[in-house]
Every structure is written in C-alpha cells, then in structure tokens.
Amino acid sequence: MEIIRRKQLKEKPVFDNSLGFGHYFTDYMFTMKYTAGEGWHDAKIEPNEPKPFDLATCVFHYAQGIFEGMKAFRQPDGSIAIFRPEENWARMNRSATRMCIPNFPEDVVEEGLEELLKLDRDWIPTAPGTALYIRPTIVATRIMLGVHASTEYLFFIILSPVGSYYAHGLEPTRLVVEDTYTRATIGGTGEAKCLGNYAASMKAGEEAEEKGFDQVLWLDANEKKYVEEVGSMNIFFVIGGEVVTPALVGSILPGITRKSCIQVLKDKGIPVSERRISIDEVIAAQKEGTLNEAFGTGTAAVISPVGLIRYKDVDYTINGGEMGPITKMLYDTITGIQYGTAPDPYNWKKIVK
Numbered sequence: 001m002e003i004i005r006r007k008q009l010k011e012k013p014v015f016d017n018s019l020g021f022g023h024y025f026t027d028y029m030f031t032m033k034y035t036a037g038e039g040w041h042d043a044k045i046e047p048n049e050p051k052p053f054d055l056a057t058c059v060f061h062y063a064q065g066i067f068e069g070m071k072a073f074r075q076p077d078g079s080i081a082i083f084r085p086e087e088n089w090a091r092m093n094r095s096a097t098r099m100c101i102p103n104f105p106e107d108v109v110e111e112g113l114e115e116l117l118k119l120d121r122d123w124i125p126t127a128p129g130t131a132l133y134i135r136p137t138i139v140a141t142r143i144m145l146g147v148h149a150s151t152e153y154l155f156f157i158i159l160s161p162v163g164s165y166y167a168h169g170l171e172p173t174r175l176v177v178e179d180t181y182t183r184a185t186i187g188g189t190g191e192a193k194c195l196g197n198y199a200a201s202m203k204a205g206e207e208a209e210e211k212g213f214d215q216v217l218w219l220d221a222n223e224k225k226y227v228e229e230v231g232s233m234n235i236f237f238v239i240g241g242e243v244v245t246p247a248l249v250g251s252i253l254p255g256i257t258r259k260s261c262i263q264v265l266k267d268k269g270i271p272v273s274e275r276r277i278s279i280d281e282v283i284a285a286q287k288e289g290t291l292n293e294a295f296g297t298g299t300a301a302v303i304s305p306v307g308l309i310r311y312k313d314v315d316y317t318i319n320g321g322e323m324g325p326i327t328k329m330l331y332d333t334i335t336g337i338q339y340g341t342a343p344d345p346y347n348w349k350k351i352v353k
C-alpha cells in the first residue's frame with residue numbers, strides 16, 4: 001500500500017479525559033477511490049489534511065454516505081488491539097447496499113486500517129477510559145445535482161484520540177422518551193449507519209439537552225409504543241431476572257456492542273431476550289419495583305448506565321440512579337477484553353503488531 005509521509009508531525013493534545021470526543025485528529029488517514037468502470041482503486045495512506053471539494057459534490061446535497069465507529073486500544077504489552085473489526089466491515093457493506101454505494105473489498109480496508117494504526121500508534125491514549133476512535137466513511141463524490149446514485153465515491157478512515165463519550169463519564173445518563181419525533185421507520189434507513197439518520201435526530205436531541213437530558217429514548221414510528229434505541233446506543237433493561245433488549249425489527253441499528261453483550265450474558269447463564277418491549281412495560285416494571293437496571297451499549301459510550309427516564313413529564317429513577325451489577329459486569333467484561341486486562345475467550349480482539 002502506498003504511504004505518503006508528512007514532512008512534519010502535528011502537535012499532540014494532552015491525552016487524558018479532557019480530550020472529549022472527536023476534537024483532535026491524527027497525522028495520517030486512509031483513502032480509496034471508486035469510479036464506475038474502474039471499481040475501488042488507489043488505496044493509500046496520506047497526511048490527514050483538508051481536501052477541497054466542489055460545492056456540487058452530491059453528498060453535500062443528498063447525503064449519500066455511510067460511516068462506521070470503531071476503537072483501537074493500547075494493550076499492556078504496548079501492542080494495539082481493535083475490537084471485532086470484521087463485524088464493522090460487514091455492517092458497512094450492508095449499509096452500502098442500502099444506500100446504493102458499491103460494496104468495497106473488506107481485506108483492503110482492514111489492511112489499510114492496520115497500516116494506519118501502526119503509523120499513528122503514538123496517538124493512542126493510555127489513560128483509563130480513553131481510546132483511539134476510528135471513523136471509516138464513504139461519501140458520494142460525483143459533481144452532479146441530479147437525484148441519482150453517484151458513480152464516484154471516496155472511502156476514508158480518520159482517527160481521533162478520545163476520552164469518555166459523555167462529559168460526565170460513567171455517571172448514569174438521563175434519558176427522555178421521545179414521543180413527538182421519530183428516528184426511523186420500517187423500510188427506511190434506520191438499520192443502516194448512514195449520514196442522514198443523525199441529521200434527522202438532532203432536533204429531538206437538542207430539545208432533550210435543553211431540558212437537561214443526555215439523549216432521547218426513541219419509540220417505534222408507527223404506534224409510539226415500543227422502545228427502539230437511544231440514537232447512538234442500543235438499550236437494555238433488566239426486569240426481574242431477565243435482561244431484555246428490543247428485537248432488531250428493521251428500524252434499529254444492529255450494534256456490535258449489543259451483540260457482544262448478548263453473547264456474554266448467554267455464556268454467564270443470565271436469561272436474555274430480544275423481543276419487542278413497550279414503554280408501558282418498562283414504566284410498569286419501575287412502578288412495581290422490578291426494573292432493576294437499564295443501560296445503553298455502543299462503541300463510543302461502551303456500556304452506559306441509565307439512571308433516569310422521563311416519560312410524559314414524569315421522572316422515573318432506575319436503581320437509585322446508580323450503576324447496577326449486571327451493567328457493571330458487562331462493562332468490566334467488555335472493557336477488560338478491549339484494554340487487555342482480562343482474557344479474551346471469544347477471540348474478539350485483533351492485535352496489530
């Protein structure tokens with residue numbers, strides 16, 4: 001793979017939790033082009049510098065684009081680990097298919113990512129809770145305003161050293177149930193990690209923040225009855241002895257952290273089910289005292305305890321606003337594997353030497 005070196009490396013920020021999320025970017029990036037007829041070509045690593053784009057570039061107008069979110073972790077022996085990357089590439093190609101973007105060769109981008117991580121290895125922070133966030137993206141780059149799938153694309157991977165996703169770290173998050181706006185519909189693009197989904201969710205997110213909440217809890221678009229997810233996280237409830245997460249009905253993003261948590265729960269013999277769960281069931285369980293825990297899962301936030309849910313102007317505190325034992329077990333298990341402080345019985349980690 002071609003590597004174009006920088007003349008001078010960038011200055012690095014202080015690598016602690018003050019990094020925040022997605023404010024700093026590393027020295028290099030991976031890029032690859034697609035043109036109809038030629039297919040994907042010209043994979044290379046180059047300095048991460050601004051690129052000029054014609055303002056008629058179609059992604060700016062119709063949002064034909066997709067992305068992924070992954071993390072690289074520094075291991076105790078100094079090596080670099082990535083978590084289940086093959087799952088991200090497979091999901092990205094499913095998102096590509098949904099958005100009329102040509103599928104890409106997964107082995108080429110995996111090699112590109114590994115080379116990129118080796119070059120930017122000094123950008124991987126080591127403080128607890130920090131990681132190097134990986135953002136693979138594909139955007140439609142044809143200069144054209146006709147509403148058609150593009151015939152040209154740019155695949156890129158940029159890297160960002162990050163602290164905790166939420167400003168308050170592992171403190172339980174506060175969610176407000178969204179019963180006006182919808183995130184996704186069956187047959188829409190909710191299952192794909194595409195650019196427009198987040199744009200469509202920002203109004204709800206902003207109103208929630210104004211009211212003092214971290215994020216919204218989305219309900220299904222049809223009946224505003226069933227819980228779907230949290231926008232950048234999938235959601236789990238511990239009710240009685242059972243862990244419940246909404247089934248992937250077509251409007252929910254199939255999270256890799258979600259899938260990993262389900263596997264860990266099954267292996268520990270903790271009953272877990274993927275099924276439709278209504279907001280009324282969640283609230284009834286809270287009133288009866290059987291809603292023991294709630295937590296969100298996602299690469300950015302890892303496992304995030306939910307301390308409070310507001311529904312129809314009433315606040316419901318969960319587990320006294322504290323992180324519960326199942327949430328803690330999953331957090332410790334997943335982060336233990338990722339940071340190399342616990343064994344990896346599933347072989348989920350890919351080590352980059």
Ligand SMILES: *Cc1c(COP(=O)(O)O)cnc(C)c1O
Pocket residue numbers: 069193229230231232233234253254255256257258297298299300
């Ligand atoms: C990325 C994402 C998630 C979490 O998926 P992970 O693979 O666990 O990172 C959940 N919901 C939405 C809408 C997402 O975009």
